[in-house]
Amino acid sequence: MADIIAVRDLVKRFGDVVPTVVLHGLTVSFERGALTAVIGPSGSGKTTLLNIISLLDSPTAGELVVDGRDFSAGDINAYAAYRNAHVGFIFQFHYLLPEFTALENILVPHWIGRGRPPGDVVGKARTLMTELGILHIRDKYPNQISGGEQQRVAVARALVNEPRLVFADEPTGNLDRESGAAVLEVMSRMIRELGTTLVMVTHDREIALKADRILELVDGRICKSFLVAEVGEDHARRLLEDRSCFADDVPPPANRPKTRGGPA
Numbered sequence: 001m002a003d004i005i006a007v008r009d010l011v012k013r014f015g016d017v018v019p020t021v022v023l024h025g026l027t028v029s030f031e032r033g034a035l036t037a038v039i040g041p042s043g044s045g046k047t048t049l050l051n052i053i054s055l056l057d058s059p060t061a062g063e064l065v066v067d068g069r070d071f072s073a074g075d076i077n078a079y080a081a082y083r084n085a086h087v088g089f090i091f092q093f094h095y096l097l098p099e100f101t102a103l104e105n106i107l108v109p110h111w112i113g114r115g116r117p118p119g120d121v122v123g124k125a126r127t128l129m130t131e132l133g134i135l136h137i138r139d140k141y142p143n144q145i146s147g148g149e150q151q152r153v154a155v156a157r158a159l160v161n162e163p164r165l166v167f168a169d170e171p172t173g174n175l176d177r178e179s180g181a182a183v184l185e186v187m188s189r190m191i192r193e194l195g196t197t198l199v200m201v202t203h204d205r206e207i208a209l210k211a212d213r214i215l216e217l218v219d220g221r222i223c224k225s226f227l228v229a230e231v232g233e234d235h236a237r238r239l240l241e242d243r244s245c246f247a248d249d250v251p252p253p254a255n256r257p258k259t260r261g262g263p264a
């Protein structure tokens with residue numbers, strides 16, 4: 001599979017007075033059409049990485065190529081243009097707009113990007129709702145539906161423009177395991193049908209094991225990156241249990257990639 005996202009020596013540093021390096025020179029690619037699960041402990045840099053590869057935030061240093069275009073320079077206008085046209089987002093907390101119905105919320109990305117949705121787009125939204133099992137709540141407001149239903153509305157909203165890329169940060173984080181598995185199931189099926197690439201942060205190993213690739217971050221570095229089908233599910237489980245990156249196995253400072261553009 002060809003890569004749709006490639007980062008090379010990616011560094012992210014926050015703060016000028018007390019700079020904190022959060023990503024220490026990551027080099028990693030994401031295959032087009034694949035589902036990648038990003039795992040790792042709290043504070044390891046998962047959201048920071050997701051924000052950069054989804055063009056919500058720019059790298060401090062390093063190369064960032066998305067869909068064949070070089071975004072390393074951090075041109076925020078180019079970021080916004082690409083995002084609006086080709087990217088869908090699903091967050092842990094869905095951020096539905098309370099004054100709009102479920103169906104209207106799903107159509108919001110179309111309104112923002114392209115204006116009033118024509119009949120076929122409304123039809124697509126309804127089809128997505130049917131597949132996600134939420135058509136019956138189409139005219140309800142977010143405060144009238146359950147958390148799982150709200151999350152499925154957010155999934156439909158992320159997919160309605162048929163984006164090339166979908167980023168999900170803990171999309172099942174506030175759902176019980178069963179609803180989480182159901183949302184993931186529908187999401188991955190629809191993503192395969194549309195040929196979309198999905199990068200998803202999750203704390204849930206069982207959910208991660210359903211991905212094509214698992215990428216583990218520890219302390220802003222890549223600890224593991226493997227294809228589940230290539231290593232087999234049993235070995236993938238053992239790899240997830242392996243904690244060698246957490247203690248003595250971190251490479252010595254001399255081997256760490258240099259931070260380009262850092263303070264003199």
Ligand SMILES: Nc1ncnc2c1ncn2[C@@H]1O[C@H](COP(=O)(O)OP(=O)(O)OP(=O)(O)O)[C@@H](O)[C@H]1O
Pocket residue numbers: 014015020022040041042043044045046047048049
């Ligand atoms: N805007 C910011 N300014 C300063 N530090 C930040 C900023 N955003 C994130 N950080 C720091 O970067 C580190 C990585 O944060 P990040 O949100 O990427 O972690 P995470 O792996 O997503 O964690 P979690 O699983 O808790 O969501 C943390 O130490 C965090 O405090």
Ligand SMILES: [Mg+2]
Pocket residue numbers: 046047048169
């Ligand atoms: Mg996070």
